[in-house]
Amino acid sequence: MQQKGGAAPSLFRNGFLQTILLSNVLLQIGIWVRNFAILLYVSETTAKDPYAISLISVAEFAPIFVFSFIGGTFADRWRPKRTMVWCDLLSAVSVFAVLLTIHFGSWHFVYLVTFISAILSQFSQPSGMRLFKRHVPEEQLQQGMALFQSMMAIFMVLGPMLGTFVYSTFGLETSIAVMGVVFLLSALVLVRLPKDEQEPRTEEGKGQFRREFVEGFRYVWHSPVLRMLGAAFILAGLAVGVAQALGLFVVTERLGKTEEFLQYMLMVNGAAMLIGGGIVAVFAKRVAPQILLAIGMVVGAVCTILVGYSTSVPVTLVVQFVNGLVFPCIHIGISTMILQWSHASIVGRVNGVLNPMFVGMMVVSMSLAGPLKDAFSLVSIYVGSGLLFLFGALMMIPIMGHKAPEKAQAAAPAPAAVRTEP
Structure with missing residues (x-):
């Protein structure tokens, strides 16, 4: 506890x-x-x-x-x-x-x-x-x-x-x-985890799966922070999906390398993410999660555009490193916001509502990557992907001043169907 x-x-x-x-x-x-x-x-x-x-x-x-x-x-x-x-x-x-x-x-x-x-x-x-x-x-x-x-x-x-x-x-x-x-x-x-606490439900909420299911969507919609986070999720998913699907073409067309070179770009990115995660862990208490998320998305926007334009291997690897360095800001900012602005009794449903927004848009954009590649140049597609990241960062502006509640219960009232005993 x-x-x-x-x-x-x-x-x-x-x-x-x-x-x-x-x-x-x-x-x-x-x-x-x-x-x-x-x-x-x-x-x-x-x-x-x-x-x-x-x-x-x-x-x-x-x-x-x-x-x-x-x-x-x-x-x-x-x-x-x-x-x-x-x-x-x-x-x-x-x-x-x-x-x-x-x-x-x-x-x-x-x-x-x-x-x-x-x-x-x-x-x-x-x-x-x-x-x-x-x-x-x-x-x-x-x-x-x-x-x-x-x-x-x-x-x-x-x-x-x-x-x-x-x-x-x-x-x-x-x-x-x-x-x-x-x-x-x-x-x-x-099995070593602490024993589950008993969470008695009211008789009214017992077995009301459908009501609880809908409550998750309603909870996210009525929270300005979670609602903006959902919009950022959608834009980030669209941007990430296109960039991931066409990464191989960056290697072969823009850099003139063989397909195997892609693994080195991924390794550079992963190593930078490890360093970035450690840096964020040190300074996490001092920075609001909305700011972390916005920083990650703004830098991600710039790096995505530069990757599309670059024809230099050293420049692309440096940009990949910088991108990996700030990517933890996005993941950590999102996870922290979900936890801090969700009542303890509805965290699972909030996560269940927001997560498919990102993955869903990512899969949609991945499926459209092929037709986009036929219709537009690689540079144009990566510029568009970077702009999506930038728009996602702009979604954070209206909620920058919001402070996480000292107690989760202060963020919003607990849903009636799942209200627990104090």
Whole structure:
């Protein structure tokens, strides 16, 4: 529980945070090994068939559209620790079941590994946000998010190498088995979390899933901060999707390099994200999350435009480094705003409403990247993507003066259907 009164203990001594970080390290190992094993296997098996390879992304992102709203609602209804443990256990069971199917049946079942895991994560992730809200002191939320961002950056650098090594050394079945094992280990680690608190509901709200589901959208709409954050999400998703989809063309057309050079650009970006996450963790308490998000989006806008214009390898790598350096500002700012401006009883649903806005727009823009490339020059597309980032930053101006409430309850009244006892 958050400490009431007095100075909060060191963030690194927070037992909850230690447990969650260890669990996420294990999950990241499994996810990166899975992603690269399936990517390389499908690429080899289908002779690099674009349709077969694109199905991997569909299996990963489609559940976010369908289950994010539902998962967020259930995460607010269920006990969060128990939800996370069961999600990891079910993921492990599904992995081993699919592994048997692949061994004795068709290789096409590899898509199920990603699909089922992605579904369960839509229930587990918002539950983790609820626990984060409960067990990390308010003044340390932003620093805690910075630690998570740093961990993600580490795996962006090491993950591709780890996944490629495991697959090339041991093959597909061992790689998938590794994922199952780390999900089991993660479930065991999560058992160390503090016991779930009883959260009695009023009789009126019992079983009112549909009402609670709609309440999440209403809550976001009535909060000026969350509403502006949603608009920024949409613009950022559109910008990121186009830039990611056409990154390969920047390497081959603008820089004149082979496709393999893309991995070095990603590694430079990931290394910079690791450094940036550490810097933000140090200064997080002193900067409002809206300012962090705006800084990240403004610098992201400039870097995106420069990447589109540049034909110099050193210049592009420097710009990629700067972009990676400030990217944690975006992730940390968004996560902190969701936690600080959401009532504890509705964090899951707020996350479930906002997250698909970003991912949905990213997938839409990725699907439009091909036609855009045929109709416009690469420079024009990247300038447009940079302007989307800039417009997203402008969305922060009306809420720059808003202060996070000292208590979550002050941000907005708790929804009637999920109001907890004081």
